[in-house]
Amino acid sequence: MTIKKYAVTVDGQTYQVTLEELSDSAVQVYEKASNQASHTSQRAMTSNEHPVVAPMAGTILEITVKVGDSVKKGETLCLLEAMKMENQIVAPVDGVxxxxxxxxxxxxxxxxxxIVI
Incomplete structure (x- = not known):
């Protein structure tokens, strides 16, 4: 098992991550779980819809929009707490x-x- 550390930048915020190389059997287990989760939580998007996904695991602290709200690119949609830090999840585009x-x-x-815009 190999463990490597990396720095990843998301929306201008840099995070340190540790990655572990998985065995082939572990990869198959994770892929199966991932495929099952994506089928249950995702739906088909039309070409004019923009999905907003969680950049990391965490807990939703606040949702600042509701269905029908107009939003501008960069506007906060919700707050996600991860590793005791609050992360603003923002609109990637102008829309509803x-x-x-x-x-x-x-x-x-x-x-x-x-959220879908």
Whole structure:
């Protein structure tokens, strides 16, 4: 098993991550779980919809928009607590919120669908 440390920058914020090389059997288990989760939490997006996903696992502290709200690019949609830090999840584009897939206090996984604009 090999463990390596990396620095990853997301939206101008740098995070230190540690990655572990998995065995082939472990990869198959993770891929199966990931595929099952994506089928249950994701839906088909139309070409004019923009999904907003969790950049990391955490807990939703606050949701600042609701379905039908107009938002501007960069506007805060919700707050996600991860590793005792509050992270603003912002709108990637100008648009109208078409669906909200999380609730306050809900735990979310990395890449989980939060909001659709």
């Amino acid at each position: 919120v078409t669906s909200v897939h999380v609730t306050k206090g809900q735990g979310v996984e990395s890449n989980q669908l939060l």
